[in-house]
Amino acid sequence: MASRKFFVGGNWKMNGDRESIGSLVQVLNNGEFNPTETEVVVAPPMLYVGLVQQSLRPEIAVSVQTCHAAAKGAFTGEISPQMALDVGAQWAIIGHSERRNVFGESDALIAQKVKFALESGLKVMFCIGELLEQREAGLTSEVVIRQMEEVRNAISLAAWQNVVVAYEPVWAIGTGKTATPEQAQEVHHQLREWMAAQLSAELASVTRIIYGGSVNANNCRDLAKQEDIDGFLVGGASLKPDFITIINAQS
Numbered sequence: 001m002a003s004r005k006f007f008v009g010g011n012w013k014m015n016g017d018r019e020s021i022g023s024l025v026q027v028l029n030n031g032e033f034n035p036t037e038t039e040v041v042v043a044p045p046m047l048y049v050g051l052v053q054q055s056l057r058p059e060i061a062v063s064v065q066t067c068h069a070a071a072k073g074a075f076t077g078e079i080s081p082q083m084a085l086d087v088g089a090q091w092a093i094i095g096h097s098e099r100r101n102v103f104g105e106s107d108a109l110i111a112q113k114v115k116f117a118l119e120s121g122l123k124v125m126f127c128i129g130e131l132l133e134q135r136e137a138g139l140t141s142e143v144v145i146r147q148m149e150e151v152r153n154a155i156s157l158a159a160w161q162n163v164v165v166a167y168e169p170v171w172a173i174g175t176g177k178t179a180t181p182e183q184a185q186e187v188h189h190q191l192r193e194w195m196a197a198q199l200s201a202e203l204a205s206v207t208r209i210i211y212g213g214s215v216n217a218n219n220c221r222d223l224a225k226q227e228d229i230d231g232f233l234v235g236g237a238s239l240k241p242d243f244i245t246i247i248n249a250q251s
């Protein structure tokens, strides 16, 4: 674990306005954390990405919440990785469960988006996770491995160095039902074993696998103690000062 830098992402989803986002940036700018120990990235709603990038301390990087698999063109409502880079974002969240389950993005489309974002120069938080009925049917491993396979088939081995895998069980997102540290660790460990077998032992040992799903200031420390949990992708709690506590979960 020592070789993997702790990573905490804040996914603000479709929340905030200029005033509340300004206040949140102040909290982040004044919060104490050690950037050599923890990598921190926040993903504001698209319209505010440039504003946040300009006002946020440089130790915290900015991400978009999705981006299309093309540089430009007739794709109403979409933005490209090139546009994200142009306004200072360095990361993209791709494959979030809300993109998959609310907006109907398929594994294949998500793999194309991951590929294009990486080729364009963004780093990617690639999200995977099972639905409640899939977990209850004992299909968790099968589902997350299938999601990983789509991306493995689309990108080069070298490209994985710019990928953070975010395991987010859908039943834990925004529900207050966090996976137990043991439940999360079990899936993270399976993912790392899959990477060792399907990618390389080196990639399995260096790739960050972060957990998302109702992470908060109270449960983050126990989750962070797990061997294969290398950080978090935080939704609701990333809009509050609690996010600073979560950033420091491992220290």
Ligand SMILES: O=C[C@H](O)COP(=O)(O)O
Binding pocket: 011, 096, 168, 172, 173, 174, 175, 176, 212, 213, 214, 215, 233, 234, 235, 236, 237
């Ligand atoms: O991207 C973040 C996840 O969807 C988790 O959201 P949550 O922390 O509100 O459960």
